[in-house]
Amino acid sequence: MKVWKILVAVWMTIVITAGFLIQIPEIAILEQSARNLFLHVPMWFTMMIAFSMAFYFSVRYLNDEHLKWDRKAETATSVGLLFGICGLLTGSLWARFTWGTWWTFAEPRMNLAALAMLIFVAYFILRSAFNDREKSAKISAIYNIFGVTTIPFLLYIIPRQLPSLHPGAEGNPAFSEITAPELRYIFYPAVIGFIGLSFWIMNVVNRYKVLKERTTLSGS
Amino acid sequence: MKLNIQDSSKTAVDTLSSSYSGKWEGVEGIEQTSAFIQLMASNDLIFVVLGVSLIIWFVLLFYLIRVDRNVSKLEESLKEESSDET
Numbered sequence: 001m002k003v004w005k006i007l008v009a010v011w012m013t014i015v016i017t018a019g020f021l022i023q024i025p026e027i028a029i030l031e032q033s034a035r036n037l038f039l040h041v042p043m044w045f046t047m048m049i050a051f052s053m054a055f056y057f058s059v060r061y062l063n064d065e066h067l068k069w070d071r072k073a074e075t076a077t078s079v080g081l082l083f084g085i086c087g088l089l090t091g092s093l094w095a096r097f098t099w100g101t102w103w104t105f106a107e108p109r110m111n112l113a114a115l116a117m118l119i120f121v122a123y124f125i126l127r128s129a130f131n132d133r134e135k136s137a138k139i140s141a142i143y144n145i146f147g148v149t150t151i152p153f154l155l156y157i158i159p160r161q162l163p164s165l166h167p168g169a170e171g172n173p174a175f176s177e178i179t180a181p182e183l184r185y186i187f188y189p190a191v192i193g194f195i196g197l198s199f200w201i202m203n204v205v206n207r208y209k210v211l212k213e214r215t216t217l218s219g220s
Numbered sequence: 221m222k223l224n225i226q227d228s229s230k231t232a233v234d235t236l237s238s239s240y241s242g243k244w245e246g247v248e249g250i251e252q253t254s255a256f257i258q259l260m261a262s263n264d265l266i267f268v269v270l271g272v273s274l275i276i277w278f279v280l281l282f283y284l285i286r287v288d289r290n291v292s293k294l295e296e297s298l299k300e301e302s303s304d305e306t
Contacts, residue, residue: 001288009281016277020270032266200284207291214298 008196015193018186025180029098036094037179038186042194043087044113048151049195050080050202051120055148058141070137071213073144074127075205079198081120088113099165109159109166116154119147 019038027034054076061069091110096102105111126143130136159166179187251258260267 001285005285005288009285012281013274013277016273017270020266020273200288204284204288204291207295211291211294211298 004196005200008193008200011189012193012197015186015190019190022182022186024182027180033094033097034183036090037183038190040087040090040094041187042191043083043090044155045191046194046198047080047084047087048155050076050083050198051148051151053202054080054144058144058148061137061141062145065134065138067133067137070141071209072202072206073141075202075209077120077123077144079202079205081117081124082201083194083198084113084117084120088117107166108162108164109155112154112158116151119150123147 015038019035024032024034054073057069057073057076060066061073063069088110091113092102095104095107095110099107103110123140123143127136127140130139253261260271
């Protein structure tokens with residue numbers, strides 16, 4: 001066990017505990033569910049970091065065609081998708097008790113986020129469509145570069161131009177002016193904690209893949 | 221007559237509080253219990269939610285640490301294997 005992993009474990013434990021225990025200001029409609037800010041929003045931040053890493057690794061793969069980069073890109077994409085799905089599910093639950101519905105097609109951010117997830121589900125379907133490892137890696141890398149490029153538009157640019165209940169619509173700031181300072185003391189550490197956790201998961205998955213490749217190569 | 225759907229669904233779903241609320245023993249006699257139980261029962265039971273969240277977090281963390289350790293062990297054993305071959 002590396003030191004940074006123990007640090008992530010302790011850090012996250014403190015963040016979760018403090019997230020429940022701090023006094024938060026009274027906010028109409030949200031009430032105590034404002035604490036979801038510490039959980040729901042870091043999911044998307046972590047997803048964005050993971051997809052950015054996948055973008056970088058995909059570019060590196062096309063650069064020198066070393067399968068190491070393809071492996072890392074695939075792992076980063078799967079972890080990003082994992083956190084994105086958590087963001088969708090937690091957002092849906094939160095919406096039920098603040099907007100009054102689990103899902104609404106009138107809400108652009110919600111639907112575009114779901115669309116973004118589908119783009120990355122398609123990435124894994126595309127990967128599995130090729131038996132040739134190198135061909136699969138190359139086409140997946142190209143697809144991933146395209147896929148990650150759509151994310152800022154789907155999640156940040158388009159939703160801000162449209163009317164929406166979600167914070168950050170119609171040119172509003174999503175976060176900067178409307179969030180109480182008390183919430184930020186937990187929110188920023190939570191973002192760091194979840195990103196650390198995602199690095200940990202990626203690390204384990206990558207090492208597993210290295211071992212798997214080694215054993216299947218020597219076995220055949 | 222126009223039915224208020226929310227009210228009717230509420231009465232249809234919430235059979236517990238009318239039938240059983242008088243019999244719930246968890247909320248009775250809190251004053252005589254230990255300090256820990258009294259703390260958990262305070263603040264509208266928010267500490268119960270904290271407890272549940274921490275249990276889930278620790279179980280997931282335990283699992284992640286275990287998988288991490290197993291991968292490390294496998295890495296070690298494969299390293300020895302490959303050094304034997306060469």
